[in-house]
Amino acid sequence: MSNTYKETFKILREKKIKDLYNFILRFTIDHHYGPLYSEMASSLMCSTSTIKPILDVLFDRNLIESDHPGSPRAIRINFNKSYNSVLKGQYHFNEKGLILEDEQSRNQNT
Secondary structure (H helix, E strand, C coil): CCHHHHHHHHHHHHHCCCCCCCCHHHHHHHHHHCCCCCHHHHHHHHCHHHHHHHHHHHHHHCCCEEEECCCCCEEEEEEHHHHHHHHHCCCCEEEEEEEEEEHHHHHHHH
């Protein structure tokens, strides 16, 4: 696989991560509980099996947390980690939600 394809897959993966985080954030604010896997999959227009690895990344980055892993309604935003990541410049919030820092700089260069 060439570097161009690898870069494209990395960008698409990061976009799905960002989109899922933003969906969970908005859903939680609107409903006061976390979304189901099917609701998350519907928001990303993908299968529910695609959601699990993306959630794993969000858990690994400590952007989301759960008292009951595996239970989607127990997922919540880790606001302390999200806010600290923004302060460190890793992420940036705009009117559309969370933007990864490398995506922000990429958009400024285009």
